[in-house]
Amino acid sequence: DQQVKQNSPSLSVQEGRISILNCDYTNSMFDYFLWYKKYPAEGPTFLISISSIKDKNEDGRFTVFLNKSAKHLSLHIVPSQPGDSAVYFCAAIGNSGSARQLTFGSGTQLTVLP
Amino acid sequence: ETGVTQSPTHLIKTRGQQVTLRCSSQSGHNTVSWYQQALGQGPQFIFQYYREEENGRGNFPPRFSGLQFPNYSSELNVNALELDDSALYLCASSIGGVRETQYFGPGTRLLVL
Numbered sequence: 001d002q003q004v005k006q007n008s009p010s011l012s013v014q015e016g017r018i019s020i021l022n023c024d025y026t027n028s029m030f031d032y033f034l035w036y037k038k039y040p041a042e043g044p045t046f047l048i049s050i051s052s053i054k055d056k057n058e059d060g061r062f063t064v065f066l067n068k069s070a071k072h073l074s075l076h077i078v079p080s081q082p083g084d085s086a087v088y089f090c091a092a093i094g095n096s097g098s099a100r101q102l103t104f105g106s107g108t109q110l111t112v113l114p
Numbered sequence: 115e116t117g118v119t120q121s122p123t124h125l126i127k128t129r130g131q132q133v134t135l136r137c138s139s140q141s142g143h144n145t146v147s148w149y150q151q152a153l154g155q156g157p158q159f160i161f162q163y164y165r166e167e168e169n170g171r172g173n174f175p176p177r178f179s180g181l182q183f184p185n186y187s188s189e190l191n192v193n194a195l196e197l198d199d200s201a202l203y204l205c206a207s208s209i210g211g212v213r214e215t216q217y218f219g220p221g222t223r224l225l226v227l
Contacts, residue, residue, distance in 0.1 A: 101162060108195070
């Protein structure tokens with residue numbers, strides 16, 4: 001049972017345009033959400049996060065939106081740059097006993113075309 | 115401030131063998147989590163250690179075990195390796211408590227033949 005879903009395995013966007021990556025979750029106990037970027041042969045790099053008490057968080061070119069009623073979050077990248085090409089993972093924090101574990105989606109490969 | 119480091123970077127083992135993977139946490143972080151990432155999937159939670167005690171575990175069998183040391187470095191041990199254990203193993207460190215963000219190392223790529 002996938003609790004965090006990224007339904008688009010890939011996305012291509014022209015340089016300078018907006019990239020929108022989507023993520024859906026099923027567990028209403030998740031209370032913190034994160035986006036990670038991953039290049040080949042590297043570990044995931046933290047990008048941006050949002051608490052469930054907010055509906056938007058912005059950091060430079062990256063904005064995350066959270067719609068709790070729809071159990072949906074999205075990452076907007078504006079403007080997109082070729083260096084943004086990577087796999088993007090959505091993750092949510094929930095409890096496993098007393099641990100605050102990350103539950104990841106399966107990732108979306110973003111390609112930004114020059 | 116150094117980031118999360120892992121060793122070795124790559125490893126090849128045969129079925130039935132045992133393996134130990136190592137992780138050094140980011141300075142000041144007292145919590146370490148281990149994840150397994152199979153090809154084409156997102157990382158899956160194995161377990162978490164906080165101040166040398168395991169405080170949570172995902173859906174992995176007991177042959178996956180770990181340790182956290184007083185300096186907050188950590189080991190992941192896997193016994194009786196199976197072909198399906200071939201994956202990228204990631205460790206992530208965090209401060210724990212209110213600050214939730216976990217910071218990942220580059221991973222160890224394990225191949226079981």
